[in-house]
Amino acid sequence: MRPTSYDTLTPLQRAFALFAIAIGGFGIGSSEFVSMGILPDIARSLLPEQMAANPEHAIAQAGWAVSAYAFGVVVGAPTVSLLGVKIARPKLIMLLALGLLVGSVLSATMPVFGLLVPARFLAGLPHGAFFGVAALLAADVMGPGNQGRGIALALMGLTVANLVGVPLLTAFGQQLGWRTAYWIVAGVFALSILLLFLAIPPQEAPKGRSAKDELAAFKQPRMWMVIVIECVGFTSFFAMYGYIADVTVSVAGIDKHLIPVILALAGAGMTLGNWIAGHLTDWSYRASLFIVLPIFIVMFIVLIALRENPVGFGIGVFLVSATSSITSPLMQAWLMTNAGKSVTLAAASHHGAFNVANSLGVMFGGFVLSAGLGFSSVLSLAGGLALFGMVVTFAGLWIDRDGVHDINALNEESEDQTFGVSILRTETGEMLAIAAGAGGESVALEADDSYLESHHRKE
Structure with a gap:
């Protein structure tokens, strides 16, 4: 029986509700990254002539x-x-899950590549909004004093997706056909809709909020600066990860299985x-960026140097992925210090900016492949992009040197530091949470009045 109130949820019902939300996160994480693992299979299936004539060009097109x-x-994230x-x-998150389900079904059924591309575009539209709503609902489910824990647990779906979901779906896609991977993701979203309906109590529509209020964030010039830096300065990881399947086989000499x-x-x-990022964000996003980005460059050098050694390549991928994922919450914190009161839209903008970087990184890698430079050159390109990203980020930090240098400087104290999640109070009186997802995603949200009251904060 569906619960009717958040106040009367039992521990078991809370766990069930968080599990329902996490299933959606698992589906999103799997949907976003599985395409990279099955890219060669998509190219062989939908671009057979190009694959036969020029495999590297076909892979670049499949990108x-x-x-x-x-x-x-x-x-989709802001709109x-x-x-x-x-x-x-509750109604919104189920509608978003339905949109993700439809996008996955379309992706699995498109007969030609020219239709798969718009299907993948449609599949991505609900992605960013789902994360924001999921975080808010997780906070509601856990209640005052435990909101950070709820957000972190709900985002565990992303962790499981990257650790288990994407590798398994890639294996299924290789053995049973790439369409199978998308069908499984569609099944995950169908299950998510059912579980969300059964587990999440109903709510009234939010009051006192408007699109106009959220759009006020875009009046902040330095917020735009951070967004642009995220778009153009963080393409390196995606240039590498977008073609990781082919780089693994063609460069490292590892069997495709x-x-x-x-x-x-x-x-x-x-x-x-x-x-690691959860702790560094609480310490100082600015100082952390000055430390982490040079280390990121070094990790890319390690990956490039060891690229033809199977074991070394695996170690390099692990190190590059680890240092890359630290940067997203740090950039999220920097964005929040320049967003004013519109933290919800700013969070969506952060997520959108990193996906611009995703698109550009894959596109740049495609240009290298189309030029006939080979998959090994993709890693060199990614390393160069990492260096460029460090330069533009440091330049932005210098321009913003008189701004807020520490996310905790906006707050009397940091609360709910659970699983790398911090809930902070800004100088405008708003509450926001920063939580890192397994794929580098971060979520920021405004906390409700009950959370404020439970901590007895002075206005």
Whole structure:
């Protein structure tokens, strides 16, 4: 029987509700990254003539399926969030899960590559908004004093997706056909809708919020600066990860059936990196960026140097994935210090900006392959992009040197530091949470009045 109130949820019902939310996160994480693992299979199936004539060019063309999903996230993150501002959260999250289900079904059924690309774009539209609503609902489910724990547990779906989901789906896609991977993801979203309906109590539609209020964030010039830096300065990881399946086989000399193992190493690196990021974000995002980005360059040098050694390549992928995933929450914190009161839309913008970087990284890698430079050159390109990203980020930090240098400087104290999640109070009186997902995603949200009251904060 569906619960009717958040106040009367039993521990078992709370766990069930968080599990329902996490299933959706698992589906999203799997949907976003599995395309990279099955890219060669998509190219062989839908671009057979190009694959026979020039495999590298065909793989580069297939990369548009990855870019299309990322562009869908970019477009959908702010627009869907704004369109859903007046819809009750339980209803909204089920509608978003339905959209993700439809996108996955379309991706699995498109007969030609020209139709798969728009299908992947549609699949990405609900992505960013789902994360924001999921975090808010997780906070509601756990109640005052435990909201950070709820957000972190709900986002565990992303961790499981990168550690288990993507490698397994890649293996299924290799053995049973790439369409199988998308069908399984569609099944996950169907299960998510059912569980969300059974587990999440109903709510009234939010009051006192409007799209106009959220759009006020875009009046902040330095917020735009951070967004642009995220878009153009963090393409390196995606240039490498977008073609990881082919780089694994063609450069490292690893059997294609072991691609899931490399993906699992990348997922493990992302998970470790996000755990570290939670602590660094609370310490100082600015100082952390000055430390982490040079280390990121060194990790790429290690990967490039060891690229032809199977064991060394796996170690390099783990290290690059770990250091890359640290940067997203740090950039999220920097964005929040320049967003004013519109933290919800700023969070969606952060997620959209990193997906612009995703699209550009895959696109740049495609240009290298189309030029006939080979998959090994993709790693060199990614290393160069990492260096460029460090330069533009340091330049931005210098421009913003008179701004807020520490996310905790906005707050009397940091609360609920659980699983790398911090809930902070800004100087405007708003509450926000920063939580890192396994794929580098971060979620920021405004806390409700009950949370404020439970901590007896002075206005």
